[in-house]
Amino acid sequence: IAGITQAPTSQILAAGRRMTLRCTQDMRHNAMYWYRQDLGLGLRLIHYSNTAGTTGKGEVPDGYSVSRANTDDFPLTLASAVPSQTSVYFCASSRGDSGANVLTFGAGSRLTVL
Amino acid sequence: LAKTTQPISMDSYEGQEVNITCSHNNIATNDYITWYQQFPSQGPRFIIQGYKTKVTNEVASLFIPADRKSSTLSLPRVSLSDTAVYYCLVGDAAGYSTLTFGKGTMLLVSP
Numbered sequence: 001i002a003g004i005t006q007a008p009t010s011q012i013l014a015a016g017r018r019m020t021l022r023c024t025q026d027m028r029h030n031a032m033y034w035y036r037q038d039l040g041l042g043l044r045l046i047h048y049s050n051t052a053g054t055t056g057k058g059e060v061p062d063g064y065s066v067s068r069a070n071t072d073d074f075p076l077t078l079a080s081a082v083p084s085q086t087s088v089y090f091c092a093s094s095r096g097d098s099g100a101n102v103l104t105f106g107a108g109s110r111l112t113v114l
Numbered sequence: 115l116a117k118t119t120q121p122i123s124m125d126s127y128e129g130q131e132v133n134i135t136c137s138h139n140n141i142a143t144n145d146y147i148t149w150y151q152q153f154p155s156q157g158p159r160f161i162i163q164g165y166k167t168k169v170t171n172e173v174a175s176l177f178i179p180a181d182r183k184s185s186t187l188s189l190p191r192v193s194l195s196d197t198a199v200y201y202c203l204v205g206d207a208a209g210y211s212t213l214t215f216g217k218g219t220m221l222l223v224s225p
Contacts, residue, residue: 004157033213042217043158043201059214090157101206101213102148105157 002027004106006091012112013081021076021109023091030096032074033058033103034066036087043090049074050096081113118202118216125222132189134219136202139183144206147178147185152199152218161200162187189221197223 007022025032034046035058045058049068063085065077074093078085088110092103119137126132138147146165150158162169164176164185175188189196199218 035215040217043215045214048213092157101146102160102163103150103158103203103213105159108155108157 004091004093004104006089006106006109008109009107010110010112012114015082015113016080019078019081019111021078021089021091021111023074023076023106024072025074025091025093025104026072027093027104028071029093029104030071031094031101032068033092033094034064034074034076035090035092036060036085037090037108038087046076046089078111081111083113085111086113087111117214118204120200120202120216120219122217123220123222125224126192127224128193129191132192132196132221132223134187134189134200134202134221135184136187136216137184138202138204141182141204142206145182145204146206147176147182148203148205149174149176149185149187150201150203150215152201158201158215192221192223194223194225197221 004025030051033048035043037043044060047066049055052071055066088108090108091106094101094103148163149161151161152158162174162176166178169176177186199220201215201218205213
């Protein structure tokens with residue numbers, strides 16, 4: 001079934017550790033996104049990528065980095081995790097066509113930083 | 115940056131029609147309006163999208179007035195399974211950084 005695969009599903013991490021959340025899509029979508037979701041704050045955009053080789057900062061980029069080496073993969077890295085990064089992380093993708101941009105989301109990765 | 119404002123929560127009963135309104139006063143000419151539904155422990159999923167006037171699909175209708183500064187998602191005859199958070203998103207493909215979600219509307223459908 002075409003869609004987005006995120007890994008891991010959940011992870012408990014000690015503060016200060018490095019962590020990479022993986023995201024892979026098989027829809028050949030041009031654009032990909034990382035959001036975090038926290039209770040009462042809704043979904044907030046961390047980073048995005050218009051196409052392979054390019055990335056951009058979203059609303060809350062500090063403490064996170066991304067890369068887009070190819071069309072399918074868009075990993076999110078926390079270089080040194082802090083407790084405030086405890087959240088549910090969603091990866092999404094879209095065709096990136098002009099005008100009507102519909103997002104397809106993954107199932108999410110629940111990260112707890114202790 | 116087209117910010118959106120929605121009610122935090124709404125309550126309804128099975129079989130009723132539910133209308134959720136989203137305000138987006140500074141919507142840009144190229145922006146589309148898209149609504150998503152999210153169940154607990156799942157990612158949001160697409161419901162409906164429109165640019166102006168009215169759009170209808172098998173699950174919902176979307177009403178957009180001429181000035182496009184607001185939109186209303188209409189769910190006909192809701193059931194318990196429609197209990198979810200509904201997000202309004204305004205943006206276009208040319209400005210990826212503007213795909214910013216609001217806090218959503220928590221719809222609770224009771225028997």
